[in-house]
Amino acid sequence: MLTPQGRFLYDMFLYEPPRTDEKLDPSGSGPGSDPDEVVLLADVDCSVLDEMVDTLKKYRLRSKVDIEYAGEEFSCWQRFGVDLHKRPKFPPSVASSVGWGGAVDPTGSSSSQGNNIGWQWHKDPRLDCLGFRGIFPSNMTPPMVEANTETEEENYLLWRLERGVAEGPIEIPKGEAIPLEYNLAGLNAISFDKGCYVGQELIARSHHRGVIRKRLLPLKFLNESGTEVEQKVAPGSEVISLKSGKKSGTVTKALGSRGLGLLRLEEAFKGSGNLVIKDQEDVKVDPIRPEWWPAQWSSEHELYQAAG
Numbered sequence: 001m002l003t004p005q006g007r008f009l010y011d012m013f014l015y016e017p018p019r020t021d022e023k024l025d026p027s028g029s030g031p032g033s034d035p036d037e038v039v040l041l042a043d044v045d046c047s048v049l050d051e052m053v054d055t056l057k058k059y060r061l062r063s064k065v066d067i068e069y070a071g072e073e074f075s076c077w078q079r080f081g082v083d084l085h086k087r088p089k090f091p092p093s094v095a096s097s098v099g100w101g102g103a104v105d106p107t108g109s110s111s112s113q114g115n116n117i118g119w120q121w122h123k124d125p126r127l128d129c130l131g132f133r134g135i136f137p138s139n140m141t142p143p144m145v146e147a148n149t150e151t152e153e154e155n156y157l158l159w160r161l162e163r164g165v166a167e168g169p170i171e172i173p174k175g176e177a178i179p180l181e182y183n184l185a186g187l188n189a190i191s192f193d194k195g196c197y198v199g200q201e202l203i204a205r206s207h208h209r210g211v212i213r214k215r216l217l218p219l220k221f222l223n224e225s226g227t228e229v230e231q232k233v234a235p236g237s238e239v240i241s242l243k244s245g246k247k248s249g250t251v252t253k254a255l256g257s258r259g260l261g262l263l264r265l266e267e268a269f270k271g272s273g274n275l276v277i278k279d280q281e282d283v284k285v286d287p288i289r290p291e292w293w294p295a296q297w298s299s300e301h302e303l304y305q306a307a308g
Helices: 046-060 106-112 151-161 199-210 297-308
Strands: 012-016 043-044 074-079 131-139 214-222 238-243 248-254 257-263 274-275 282-285
Touching: 012 131, 043 046, 043 131, 151 248, 199 257, 214 248, 257 282
Parallel strands: none
Antiparallel strands: 012 043, 074 131, 214 257, 214 282, 238 248, 238 274, 248 257, 274 282
16 A cells, blocks of 8 residues: 555555355365355554554445454464475375365365365465465464474564565555665566556656666675674664765664665665675675566666666
8 A cells, every 4th residue: 555645555465265155165065155245354564553454444435344353363374485486385195185075184175275264375476485375263273384394483584584575664664665666566566557546646657767776675784704793783774885985775674684775776786895884884784686676677786887
């Protein structure tokens, strides 16, 4: 969602739980009846939950739509890992147990179609390398989560930061961030051909001009010998150029020796060792070009590099 000025407001993932007519009934003998209503579940940042509900209610007008908090009933999960997106969605042993008849494996049914104990995994719509996401009842472990593979959320955060993907109003400042600078056009988050939406005109104008001078980049923090340093940088720290002494950007998120930063492209790729943290000149900033960037973005930063 955007402001009328085309600035970032909220991001979310929307899920439609499997309809009753698309899944097996409790006996496993056939599909259930067609429901009379459509239900959508939204995966949103908890820090803006209340104000986001108020915003959605404002846009509801007179439509017969109920908006309710379901955070205690459901939990959001991610499945991620090296080459996870290249594996089958669920193994054949589980898939073969899903079908018609009374002997239906509820775990397999939940994985592929969803039932009253959970919903299916969905490929993360932003990037294949981010794996899968899903919303599941809070009182159960989702299907396809192998024993001893659960991990701290911080590990997923690091996985995401290393790939240069921001989410939520802390990493993408609410009411301030320009979506194109935060690479949302390359993350399946912006449409340039759908119908009108709030903020569309300014987004489309910036896109078709084709001039994006700043972009969000994954960062690595190093000492003078090139070794990674941890817990030395805080979000909001200024990044400056040693060559010009001018501000090149800002660190938006930091975790250990990694982070995200909104940097000017003409400074970001001028060469190793050019960028440091302001008032911490012993901490060097190494911007990394993500592998998933479209070729057009690569040519943009190469143009700046050649000009420098």
